[in-house]
Amino acid sequence: MSVQALFFAAYRDLLGTRSLSVELPEGATVADLVATLRGRGSPFDSLPAQPAVAVNRAYALLSEPLRPGDEVAFIPPVAGG
Amino acid sequence: MIHTALVKGPIDPADVLARVGAPEDGAQVLFLGTVRNHAEGGRVEGITYEAYEAMAEEVLTQIAREAAERIGTDRVAVVHRVGELAVGEHSVAIAVSSPHRAQAFEASRYVIEEIKKRLPVWKREQYADGTAGWVAGMEPDEGSRRAAPEGARTPPVERSRARGGERTAETRR
Numbered sequence: 001m002s003v004q005a006l007f008f009a010a011y012r013d014l015l016g017t018r019s020l021s022v023e024l025p026e027g028a029t030v031a032d033l034v035a036t037l038r039g040r041g042s043p044f045d046s047l048p049a050q051p052a053v054a055v056n057r058a059y060a061l062l063s064e065p066l067r068p069g070d071e072v073a074f075i076p077p078v079a080g081g
Numbered sequence: 082m083i084h085t086a087l088v089k090g091p092i093d094p095a096d097v098l099a100r101v102g103a104p105e106d107g108a109q110v111l112f113l114g115t116v117r118n119h120a121e122g123g124r125v126e127g128i129t130y131e132a133y134e135a136m137a138e139e140v141l142t143q144i145a146r147e148a149a150e151r152i153g154t155d156r157v158a159v160v161h162r163v164g165e166l167a168v169g170e171h172s173v174a175i176a177v178s179s180p181h182r183a184q185a186f187e188a189s190r191y192v193i194e195e196i197k198k199r200l201p202v203w204k205r206e207q208y209a210d211g212t213a214g215w216v217a218g219m220e221p222d223e224g225s226r227r228a229a230p231e232g233a234r235t236p237p238v239e240r241s242r243a244r245g246g247e248r249t250a251e252t253r254r
Binding site: 006010052058073075076079080 | 136198200217219220
């Protein structure tokens with residue numbers, strides 16, 4: 001299945017991209033997505049092993065299972081206000 | 082009425098304040114967050130605010146609703162700006178009205194503290210020496226990272242962005 005990974009702020013600068021389509025096996029979790037990306041080597045391995053993430057615009061745990069077409073945003077430490 | 086917005090242009094505090102107020106309210110609190118001219122990195126000339134806009138709009142509304150529930154009012158207005166701001170410009174305006182002052186102060190404080198903890202917004206400071214840097218922020222806390230109950234998840238939104246790892250254009254102005 002394919003999911004859309006989104007990167008903002010410092011993560012986008014790190015990776016040089018704002019979004020990526022990523023292929024994952026059925027039943028994969030957010031943690032599997034993180035591991036898959038980090039496994040690509042530099043610069044992806046500079047992403048945190050346990051980043052804050054949002055699935056379809058809601059904060060989610062790393063254990064959350066993903067579905068085809070999910071939008072998974074990597075959320076760097078926030079600094080609004 | 083609860084009002085929230087993410088805006089790209091200057092915030093007019095009077096407009097935000099005008100969103101709250103009722104005949105039974107004896108207190109109105111207006112909080113303004115403003116770009117200051119200094120930070121740990123040195124002298125600041127401006128700040129660029131970036132947001133995960135679709136999510137930030139939802140989170141802002143959730144925070145305003147929570148604040149209103151805490152004090153039993155529905156008069157909460159929150160406007161957050163994105164884009165490039167100069168020193169002295171307002172990045173956020175929060176207005177609350179309630180029958181008595183304690184609730185209005187409490188709710189406005191709640192809104193700004195929750196924004197700091199979980200609004201998906203980031204800021205990049207431009208320093209006087211020509212350098213720039215992302216401000217070290219806060220990890221969204223565990224409480225906001227609850228897994229959504231099965232079946233309660235919202236479907237992915239339709240996207241017009243390019244797929245397949247292409248670099249996409251910034252929407253910032």
